[in-house]
Amino acid sequence: MNLTRRGFGLGGASLLALAAGTGHALAFEGPLADLVEGTDEFRTAVDAYVYGYPLVTMEYTRRIMTNVAAGEGTRGPMGALIKLREYPDASFRDVTAPNADTLYTTAWFDVGDEPWVLAQPDMGDRYFLLPLLSGWTDVFEVPGKRTTGGAAKTFLVTGPGWSGTVPEGMTELKSPTSMVWLLGRIYCTGTPEDYAAVHALQDAFKLQPLSSWGKEWTPPAGKVDPAIDMKTPTRDQVNALPAADYFTLLAELMKRNPPAAADAPAMERFATIGLAPGRFDASKLDKRADRRIPSVGYDKIMLHFVDSDGDITRENGWSFTTKAGIYGTDYLQRALVTAIGLGANRPQDAIYPTSLKPNALENYSGEHRYVLRFPKGQLPPVQGFWSLTMYDEQLFFVANPINRYSMSIRTNPVYGEDGSLTIYIQNESPGADKEANWLPAPKGKFHLMLRLYWPTESSPSIINATWAIPKVEKV
DSSP: OOOSSSSSSSSOOOOGGSSSSSSOOOOOTHHHHHHHHHHHHHHHHHHHHHHHHHHHHHHHHHHHHHHSSBBBBEEEOTTEEEEEOOOTTTOOSSSOOOOOOEEEEEEEEEEEOEEEEEEOOOTTTEEEEEEEETSSSSSOOOOBBBTTTSSEEEEEOTTTTTTOOOTTTTTEEESSSSSEEEEEEEEEEOOOOHHHHHHHHHHOOOEEEETTTSSSSOOOOOOOOOOOOSSHHHHHHHHTTTTTHHHHHHHHHHHHOOGGGGHHHHHHHHHTTTTTTEEEEGSSSOOOGTTTTHHHHHHHHHTTTTSTTTTEEEEETTTOOOOOOOOTTTTTHHHHHHHHHOOOOOTTTTOOOOOOSSBBBBBBTSSSSSEEEEEETOOOOOEEEEEEEEEETSSSOOTTEEETOOOOOOOOOOOOSSOOOOEESSSOOOOOTTGGGEEEEOOBEEEEEEEEEEEOOOSSSSSTTSSOOOEEEEO
16 A cells, blocks of 8 residues: 555555556656756756655655644654554555455654654564665665564664664664654454454554653654645655755755765766755756756656566556566656555565456456456565555546455465366456455456565566566457
8 A cells, every 4th residue: 555645556566657657758848958958067967866756755744644743544743653454345446456354554764863663563474574764765674574473573763874883682783864654564364363464464563762761651642734735645745846946945855864985976967966865056056947847856766667677567467566666866767656556665565467458459348348367386586475455547446246356366266177266357357156256357458466565586486587577468
């Protein structure tokens, strides 16, 4: 689920939002043409815009998600653990691309002044992951079943300038920025019994400042700032910022969320347009560029999906990336994932292949019937689990008579005599004998997302391209 209200396409990592805004050409006329195409200043400013897009977007997301007096839905005050208690149904419209696989436990907190303690209970054999995102959207640490196992652990999340002593029994997780977003996910089957079990685990988590550890601590009530726009999608708010306002905010944010050491060459270049941590000299930027820089910068980000230089894989009608979560100096890929799937995991934890169309000439439609067939021994290779989710054209669950929004092993599909698994993707039931394998579709257009949690890294693997997703075939 993408936890920003209608701002981005999925939590986590969806490519669905790319259908619009990628196929147009850029054209400039009049006095701006020379400004756009001919000056180093403008090109540098556009690159600086791309570079800063993740940090500015994270700040706007944080403001909106924490601008409440108490926890409600996917929002809560700074430092408060927010626990989603059940999967949404087809009436849910708060966020796009929801999932019916994991229940979220999330929080925003600031480690710039002091470390915070994150205590995880004994998770047993249950699949879970606790990705911690920096202000630049990198997943700097990801405790979980894959990396640290299920035993109870206590982590000390420290900020970029902290050099104290880690208390006994704690494991340090060093954040490169003051801003931290915990985007935890816990597997749940969705039965009443398993809901209760996961709720008990969620309630056993603790998150609090180090100075309060060992004492009773309650997160302070949040403050509601009426000046914060809570209705306009996050992405639209960021994209509407004039360049001067955008760079002024970016400079301020970089004081507590510093650029990485590897960013030094880029920052040296950006200094020529007056941009540095804590300072932006607007006089160095041509005033004619104030509105054009964000427009051209965002176009450059979105066009990266079309000309991705290998960052996006396309095969058999599916699109996905294995370059998310950690970006190094690939600023364009980092900005693209921010724009379409804020909160993306490292590929070792989850990959989200998306199919928008069965082929280049037509859309998926409930007017037709489709099948996705996995031959024997060729199910998605994962150590966690996989699921295939149905979304309507607006990226919401599809109402259907059996209340099934996704297919996975836990929905108990029936295998063929040859050991293959066939999923029937259509609007009407394929018949009682095949209904166990039916993924209900709407009457109109739809999209599909295949989630692979903890994909294998040795062959066969989607990560090293030794396993390919079958094509969805029209019957």
